[in-house]
Amino acid sequence: MLAVRRALLAAFVMLAPALSPAAETDGKTGLVLAPGFEVVSTQCTVCHSARLISQNRSDREGWLAMIRWMQDTQGLWPLGEDEDLVLDYLATNYGPLSAGRRRPLPASLLPDL
Numbered sequence: 099m100l101a102v103r104r105a106l107l108a109a110f111v112m113l114a115p116a117l118s119p120a121a122e123t124d125g126k127t128g129l130v131l132a133p134g135f136e137v138v139s140t141q142c143t144v145c146h147s148a149r150l151i152s153q154n155r156s157d158r159e160g161w162l163a164m165i166r167w168m169q170d171t172q173g174l175w176p177l178g179e180d181e182d183l184v185l186d187y188l189a190t191n192y193g194p195l196s197a198g199r200r201r202p203l204p205a206s207l208l209p210d211l
C-alpha cells in the first residue's frame with residue numbers, strides 16, 4: 099500500500115508542473131520561479147521593472163536580440179557566463195505562445211494562377 103502511495107505521489111510530483119495552469123511566480127518581481135530566476139532577477143531589474151520582461155515573449159534568438167540591443171544602446175553590461183542561463187530562462191519561461199509557422203493564407207488572398 100505504501101509503495102502504491104509512493105508511486106502515486108511520485109507520479110503527481112512529476113506531472114504537477116505540466117498540469118499546473120500557471121507557473122509559480124516570485125511575489126516581488128512577478129517573475130516565474132525556475133532555474134535562472136536568481137540571475138535574471140538580479141541582472142535584469144536594475145534599470146527597469148521585471149514587468150518589461152514578463153510582458154514580453156520571444157524565442158531564444160529574439161531574447162538575444164533584445165539583450166544585444168540593450169547592450170549596444172542602453173548600457174547593459176556583458177552577461178558573461180550567465181548569458182546562457184539567462185537566455186534559457188527567458189526562452190523557456192517567456193517563450194512564444196504559439197510556435198511554428200503562421201497559418202497559410204486563405205485562398206481568397208492568393209493570386210490567380
Ligand code: HEC
Nearest residue numbers: 141142143144145146150151154164168172173174175184
Ligand atoms: C543597463 C540598464 C538595463 C539593464 C540592466 C537591463 N535592461 Fe532591459 N531595457 C533597458 C532600457 C533602457 C529599455 C527600454 C525601456 C523603455 O523603452 O521604456 C529596456 C527594455 C527592455 C525590454 C523591452 C524591449 C522591447 O522591445 O520592448 C525587455 C524585454 C528587457 N529590457 C529585458 C531585459 C532583460 C531580460 C534584462 C537582463 C538580461 C535587462 N532587460 C536588463 C535597460 C536595461
